[in-house]
Amino acid sequence: MRSRITAAPYLLWAVLFIVIPLVLVAVFAFTNTGGGFTLENFKNSADYAPVIFNSIWLSMIATAICLVIAYPLAYVISRRSAGSQRTMIMLIMLPMWMNFLLRTYAWMTLLENNGLINKLLGFLGLGPFEMINTQGAVVLGMVYNYLPFMILPLYSVMVKIENSLVEAASDLGCSASDTMKHVLLPLSMPGVTTGIIMVFVPSVSTFVISRMLGGGSFMLIGDLIEMQFLGNAYNPNLGAAISMVLMFIILICMALTNLFKDPEEKEGLLL
Amino acid sequence: MKNKKTGAGWLSNSYIALIMIFLYAPILVLMIYSFNESKSRSGWAGFSLHWYRELFKNDAIISALLVTLFVAFVSAILATVIGTLAAIGIQSMKSSSKTAIMNFTYVPVVSPEIVMGVSLMLLFVLLRMESGLITLVLAHVTFNLPYVILSVMPKLRQMDKHLFDAAMDLGCTPGMAFRKVMLPEIMPGIITGFLMALTFSLDDFNVSYFVSGDKFQTLPILIYSMTRRRVSPEINALSAIIFVIVLLVLIIVNVQDARREKQLRRKEAALNE
Numbered sequence: 001m002r003s004r005i006t007a008a009p010y011l012l013w014a015v016l017f018i019v020i021p022l023v024l025v026a027v028f029a030f031t032n033t034g035g036g037f038t039l040e041n042f043k044n045s046a047d048y049a050p051v052i053f054n055s056i057w058l059s060m061i062a063t064a065i066c067l068v069i070a071y072p073l074a075y076v077i078s079r080r081s082a083g084s085q086r087t088m089i090m091l092i093m094l095p096m097w098m099n100f101l102l103r104t105y106a107w108m109t110l111l112e113n114n115g116l117i118n119k120l121l122g123f124l125g126l127g128p129f130e131m132i133n134t135q136g137a138v139v140l141g142m143v144y145n146y147l148p149f150m151i152l153p154l155y156s157v158m159v160k161i162e163n164s165l166v167e168a169a170s171d172l173g174c175s176a177s178d179t180m181k182h183v184l185l186p187l188s189m190p191g192v193t194t195g196i197i198m199v200f201v202p203s204v205s206t207f208v209i210s211r212m213l214g215g216g217s218f219m220l221i222g223d224l225i226e227m228q229f230l231g232n233a234y235n236p237n238l239g240a241a242i243s244m245v246l247m248f249i250i251l252i253c254m255a256l257t258n259l260f261k262d263p264e265e266k267e268g269l270l271l
Numbered sequence: 272m273k274n275k276k277t278g279a280g281w282l283s284n285s286y287i288a289l290i291m292i293f294l295y296a297p298i299l300v301l302m303i304y305s306f307n308e309s310k311s312r313s314g315w316a317g318f319s320l321h322w323y324r325e326l327f328k329n330d331a332i333i334s335a336l337l338v339t340l341f342v343a344f345v346s347a348i349l350a351t352v353i354g355t356l357a358a359i360g361i362q363s364m365k366s367s368s369k370t371a372i373m374n375f376t377y378v379p380v381v382s383p384e385i386v387m388g389v390s391l392m393l394l395f396v397l398l399r400m401e402s403g404l405i406t407l408v409l410a411h412v413t414f415n416l417p418y419v420i421l422s423v424m425p426k427l428r429q430m431d432k433h434l435f436d437a438a439m440d441l442g443c444t445p446g447m448a449f450r451k452v453m454l455p456e457i458m459p460g461i462i463t464g465f466l467m468a469l470t471f472s473l474d475d476f477n478v479s480y481f482v483s484g485d486k487f488q489t490l491p492i493l494i495y496s497m498t499r500r501r502v503s504p505e506i507n508a509l510s511a512i513i514f515v516i517v518l519l520v521l522i523i524v525n526v527q528d529a530r531r532e533k534q535l536r537r538k539e540a541a542l543n544e
Binding site: 003004005006007008009010011013014017018020021022024025028069072073076077079086088090091092093094095097098099100101102103104105106107108109110116144147148197201202204205206207208212222225226229230236239240243246247250254 | 283286287290291293294295297298300301304353354356357359360361363364372375376378379381382383384385386387389390391392393394397409410412413416420445470474476477480481490491494495498506509510513514517518521525
């Protein structure tokens with residue numbers, strides 16, 4: 001088949017709308033408003049180091065919480081009957097089909113000082129607690145929004161682990177924790193790494209969750225970037241530099257989780 | 272032994288239930304409040320459809336809905352055509368360039384949406400393109416393309432390579448061979464890709480936010496501006512409607528899938544007899 005040429009429109013599109021824009025970000029990051037070469041933007045973005053580290057920290061906490069919640073859940077679901085599995089996966093995906101702004105807004109109403117949670121706690125004689133506009137609320141928002149991204153890849157690898165393997169391990173004298181360490185964990189590792197990336201990347205780059213649940217009282221990297229492009233602090237050069245820092249963080253995260261193993265394996269997990 | 276099993280069963284059931292409550296409780300609260308007469312979220316002032324009436328009177332919401340649907344359908348169709356052609360082309364490449372292009376295809380999938388948003392914004396500013404419907408469609412096609420390619424590729428791989436050649440040997444023109452042989456084989460992948468593109472496009476906020484401009488708001492952008500005003504009960508009503516629509520669509524799709532599976536099994540059984 002000589003049909004390689006049909007990929008041409010895509011390659012052209014990708015160069016025009018992915019490669020060139022990314023090159024533009026790099027160019028803006030290394031130039032000043034006059035267009036001259038400078039490293040000033042990166043020096044200035046170092047001023048925001050606390051914001052950057054805070055974003056990484058909060059996203060890491062959210063990713064860890066998602067992993068801890070999702071791992072047993074994915075395993076439990078994968079041991080169910082086929083019909084029950086399908087229903088549960090559908091139930092987990094259903095909230096994802098609602099826009100994440102609406103989901104985050106839902107938590108805004110719940111966490112407010114006179115919101116439902118404080119009301120209920122009030123009946124018990126507790127509170128009111130200051131929950132909205134805290135870092136905890138932002139982490140909660142990340143966990144709530146991206147938990148399905150952790151569950152689904154974990155489920156898709158665990159459903160392939162046969163029960164007989166787990167049984168064989170325990171028959172051969174493995175304790176539950178040994179089975180976990182030597183059988184389940186190694187076999188589910190591809191799901192773990194995909195899940196970590198799929199939760200960490202949107203968490204570390206969000207600017208909406210922090211603004212809606214953090215009340216703008218503290219910023220994440222995403223807020224910083226957004227401010228430089230659309231906000232009052234208009235400075236695309238600085239924004240481009242911070243964007244590059246963000247991409248660098250994500251590349252490190254990916255290198256750590258070593259996602260680039262086998263493209264066909266990845267494909268199966270993402271879909 | 273049996274006792275232990277039911278004990279574990281009870282534990283896993285309650286764990287699943289707990290997660291489901293976590294996932295659904297906020298949405299349900301939102302839906303219940305959509306029927307609240309009062310604007311305040313702290314009290315219940317009685318059942319009312321007031322906010323639903325307000326929602327449908329709101330011209331901004333209706334026009335945002337139209338913009339969203341237009342952008343979603345146009346960009347999903349464009350992405351499906353370009354992406355399907357791309358998958359066919361990539362599949363027939365040498366393995367080294369195939370791997371290179373497929374790895375490149377993952378770049379927009381794994382890179383943060385905000386970076387794609389600002390990078391496209393820079394491009395459009397530089398090209399002096401006014402933000403609006405066109406920039407929205409261009410941006411949406413860009414982030415939809417990988418998903419179409421990634422859904423069509425597995426179907427192409429499953430297809431017997433020689434089928435296409437056989438069709439040509441038997442006198443098909445390449446166009447005919449494509450339509451009669453290849454297209455039916457990869458159709459499920461194309462449909463999946465189209466539907467994914469459509470949903471991603473309907474749902475997108477992070478990229479659209481940077482390329483939409485002031486004149487054309489998509490629904491997610493409008494929702495965002497509504498949440499900036501602290502209290503806007505129309506959002507509750509909107510959430511309830513969207514949730515019910517999504518639920519209905521998923522139920523219909525699942526029932527049809529189950530029915531198709533049943534038919535298939537019956538056919539198999541009949542053939543085996």
